[in-house]
Amino acid sequence: xxxxxxxxxxxxxxxxxxxxxxxxxxxxxxxxxxxxxxxxxxxxxxxxxxxxxxxxxxxxxxxxxxxxxxxxxxxxxxxxxxxxxxxxxxxxxxxxxxxxxxxxxxxxxxxxxxxxxxxxxxxxxxxxxxxxxxxxxxxxxxxxxxxxxxxxxxxxxxxxxxxxxxxxxxxxxxxxxxxxxxxxxxxxxxxxxxxxxxxxxxxxxxxxxxxxxxxxxxxxxxxxxxxxxxxxxxxxxxxxxxxxxxxxxxxxxxxxxxxxxxxxxxxxxxxxxxxxxxxxxxxxxxxxxxxxxxxxxxxxxxxxxxxxxxxxxxxxxxxxxxxxxxxxxxxxxxxxxxxxxxxxxxxxxxxxxxxxxxxxxxxxxxxxxxxxxxxxxxxxxxxxxxxxxxxxxxxxxxxxxxxxxxxxxxxxxxxxxxxxxxxxxxxxxxxxxxxxxxxxxxxxxxxxxxxxxxxxxxxxxxxxxxxxxxxxxxxxxxxxxxxxxxxxxxxxxxxxxxxxxxxxxxxxxxxxxx
Numbered sequence: 184x185x186x187x188x189x190x191x192x193x194x195x196x197x198x199x200x201x202x203x204x205x206x207x208x209x210x211x212x213x214x215x216x217x218x219x220x221x222x223x224x225x226x227x228x229x230x231x232x233x234x235x236x237x238x239x240x241x242x243x244x245x246x247x248x249x250x251x252x253x254x255x256x257x258x259x260x261x262x263x264x265x266x267x268x269x270x271x272x273x274x275x276x277x278x279x280x281x282x283x284x285x286x287x288x289x290x291x292x293x294x295x296x297x298x299x300x301x302x303x304x305x306x307x308x309x310x311x312x313x314x315x316x317x318x319x320x321x322x323x324x325x326x327x328x329x330x331x332x333x334x335x336x337x338x339x340x341x342x343x344x345x346x347x348x349x350x351x352x353x354x355x356x357x358x359x360x361x362x363x364x365x366x367x368x369x370x371x372x373x374x375x376x377x378x379x380x381x382x383x384x385x386x387x388x389x390x391x392x393x394x395x396x397x398x399x400x401x402x403x404x405x406x407x408x409x410x411x412x413x414x415x416x417x418x419x420x421x422x423x424x425x426x427x428x429x430x431x432x433x434x435x436x437x438x439x440x441x442x443x444x445x446x447x448x449x450x451x452x453x454x455x456x457x458x459x460x461x462x463x464x465x466x467x468x469x470x471x472x473x474x475x476x477x478x479x480x481x482x483x484x485x486x487x488x489x490x491x492x493x494x495x496x497x498x499x500x501x502x503x504x505x506x507x508x509x510x511x512x513x514x515x516x517x518x519x520x521x522x523x524x525x526x527x528x529x530x531x532x533x534x535x536x537x538x539x540x541x542x543x544x545x546x547x548x549x550x551x552x553x554x555x556x557x558x559x560x561x562x563x564x565x566x567x568x569x570x571x572x573x574x575x576x577x578x579x580x581x582x583x584x585x586x587x588x589x590x591x592x593x594x595x596x597x598x599x600x601x602x603x604x605x606x607x608x609x610x611x612x613x614x615x616x617x618x619x620x621x622x623x624x625x626x627x628x629x630x631x632x633x634x635x636x637x638x639x640x641x642x643x644x645x646x647x648x649x650x651x652x653x654x655x656x657x658x659x660x661x662x663x664x665x666x667x668x669x670x671x672x673x674x675x676x677x678x679x680x681x682x683x684x685x686x687x688x689x690x691x692x693x694x695x696x697x
Contacts (some may be wrong), residue, residue, distance in 0.1 A: 203239060203251065207258055210237050215259075215266055221359040223269075223415035225239045227306060227356035230273055235304030237497065242282040242297040243582065245464060249534040256468040260475035264483070266587035271472060272596070276352040279465050281307035283646035284361045284458065285385055287540075293385050303391075308357035310419055313459075315345030324381040324455075326421065328364035332443035335428045337384065339364055339399065339421035347401035354402055354417025358390045361432070362421075368445050379445055381455045383432045385425075399424030410588040463543055465597035466551050467533060470526045472556035474519060477562035480583040481515055483575055487582075508572045515565045522561055525673050526554045549610075549683065552603045553672045556579060556665070559593045559600055566590060604665035611652075611668055625667040633660050 191247060214229045221229065233239065244252045255278075259271045285293050300307070316323035327420040329338050339362065341347050348354075366379040388400055397403065436454060437446045487504035496504070503509060512529035529550050536543050543551065570584050572579045577584050594600050615621050615630035636657040641648050654661065 186292065198673050200251075204254070204258070206237065207239055207487060208449060209253060210239070211258065212261060215262055215270060221269075221413045223413055224356060226270055226273060226413040227353065227415070229270065230277060230306055231304035233274075234277075234301055234306065242278075243286050243294070245279065245283045246537045250535050251465075251478065253468060253530060253534075257475055260472035261478050261479055263407075263472070263589050264479045264583035267411050267586045268592050269411035271589075272352050272411060272592060273414050275465065275468055277306050279468060280309035280311075281357075281359070281361055282310065283433060283464060284383055288383050288434045288454075288458065290433050291431060292429055296359075296385060305358040306353060306356065307359040307361065308351050308353040309363075309416075310348045310351050310354070310360045311363045312348065312350055313345065313417075314347045315343075324363055324365050326362070326364040328362075328366050328382070328384065329376075330368045330428070330438060330443065331367070331425075332369065334425075334548040335361055336425045337383075337428065337430065338625050339424040340428070341420040341422065344388055347418050349418040350405055351417045351419055352414055354419055355404060355415035358387065358389050358391070358394075360386055360419075362386055364421075369443070370519065371442065371444065377445075379436070380453070381458065382436065383454070383458050384426060384430045385432055386430045390532050397424065408588075411592065422428065435574055462552050462597045463533060464537070466529045466555035467526065469593050469597050470554040471530075473493045473559045473590055474523055474526065476589055476593075477515075477566050478519060480566055480587075480599065481512070481519075481569060483583045484569060484576070485512060487576060488573065502573070505572075511565075511568060511572060515569070518561055518565070522554075522673075525550075526558055529554050544643060546684040549607065549668075550672055552598070552607060553669045555597065556600045556603055557669050559590065563590045570657065591696055604662055607668045608661045611664060623667060623671045626671065627663060629660055629664040629667055631662065633657050636660065640694075 210233060214232065221558070240251060240255055241247070256271070256275060259274055263271050264456055284299065289297075299305075313323070313325060313327065324341065325341075326348065327340045327341075327342055327346075329336055330336075351360075354360075362384045363381055364384065366382045368379055369374050369375070370377045388397055389395060390397060399422050401420045401422070402417045405418060408416070431437065431577075433448070435447070435449050437448060438444070439446055485503060488508060491502040492500045493502055495504065500634055503512065516650055529547070533543060533551065536547070565589055566584070570587070573582075576582055597655065611621060611626055612630050615627065619628040623631055635655045640653045642655050
């Protein structure tokens with residue numbers, strides 16, 4: 184009886200998943216495929232309709248329905264070669280960066296706000312990146328937030344031009360924002376204002392009725408782009424914008440209602456580390472999106488070349504059998520299959536962690552970074568090479584190359600690939616200096632080369648040197664090291680987790696497991 188029930192339950196679940204996907208495709212057909220020249224205002228209204236009327240994803244689906252969360256991203260990525268990347272980015276900004284951060288860092292009061300947003304079809308943005316902290320700078324936050332104990336409010340300020348938030352997707356149309364700002368709060372014991380580091384705040388930024396920006400907020404358009412102009416990208420500055428104390432996402436830190444003191448909760452978790460966790464789901468989604476885009480371009484191009492006949496050919500008359508193009512199709516099929524298998528494997532491991540609201544192990548974090556770096560670079564390389572091989576067809580509006588800058592977006596989204604590569608190299612090099620060994624011969628050899636070059640750089644300057652300049656002096660070897668790490672992690676790893684989100688430390692070959 185129990186077995187029968189389980190089988191029936193699984194069948195029902197499959198049927199529900201099929202119906203869900205059919206409804207999602209209906210939404211795409213109705214609102215996206217036939218309206219790929221939307222303005223950003225129209226595009227934002229499409230997302231509002233998706234949230235309010237279609238009810239296909241909830242704000243907490245990232246944890247409760249992770250498979251649907253990723254599947255939705257995949258389905259939209261399939262449309263990107265035709266309609267451009269704008270709506271895919273808008274979608275992931277709302278459901279991953281905005282909603283995901285609230286789910287990861289918020290409490291019950293914030294979840295109530297999110298449910299209210301769903302009922303009203305309201306949308307959010309993620310206000311993190313700043314002028315002086317772009318994709319090649321890492322996570323630096325100069326936007327200030329001071330707590331006013333008497334009024335029980337926070338006051339936000341952009342003190343310099345460099346602290347202006349920029350490239351904030353959906354920033355011109357969003358009703359709410361997760362604002363990341365450095366928190367300053369008065370300490371009674373020390374009798375001074377202390378810097379508590381970056382924190383995340385869930386804030387309404389537009390009046391619910393008039394839709395006008397609230398006082399103390401100014402926004403502007405980043406300007407026209409090569410692709411994705413149905414997505415608004417904004418700069419945002421704050422000058423005395425005030426928000427209630429309850430806007431602080433307080434899972435890991437809060438302010439005492441009685442005395443206004445700063446309180447740490449759930450262990451010694453750094454707020455920036457907690458905020459950065461949202462990037463893990465985003466990196467998987469971006470990796471899959473880049474690969475899906477590339478696959479769709481190859482599929483459509485091959486359909487064309489399969490029927491395109493060429494003069495002065497041998498037995499096989501079509502363009503697809505020109506040797507260099509035939510070889511590229513075969514190579515792409517193999518490489519895309521391999522990286523897709525790795526991304527899917529990492530996604531499944533991450534889903535186990537998401538379901539228990541856990542934190543990915545360092546091994547899984549590294550693997551997810553490798554997913555993003557390798558998937559995007561392979562997609563860019565193969566798509567560009569294909570474009571060079573199909574002649575004038577690549578110029579036609581009916582071809583799928585026009586929106587290839589989507590892959591450029593993927594390269595700097597959710598952690599610029601160069602920054603991720605630098606981090607991989609720094610972590611491995613630091614471990615090499617401590618332990619005088621690495622996890623592959625190639626990594627050990629490159630680490631030793633970097634060590635010697637940095638020593639020479641230091642000796643040439645009599646010990647007076649800047650560490651960043653020394654590191655930059657061997658930048659080619661640094662990226663070679665990152666490539667070696669990616670190669671090793673894809674070959675074998677030990678980040679598999681159990682159903683409780685715990686690292687099993689199994690260390691078998693990845694492909695043996697797959």
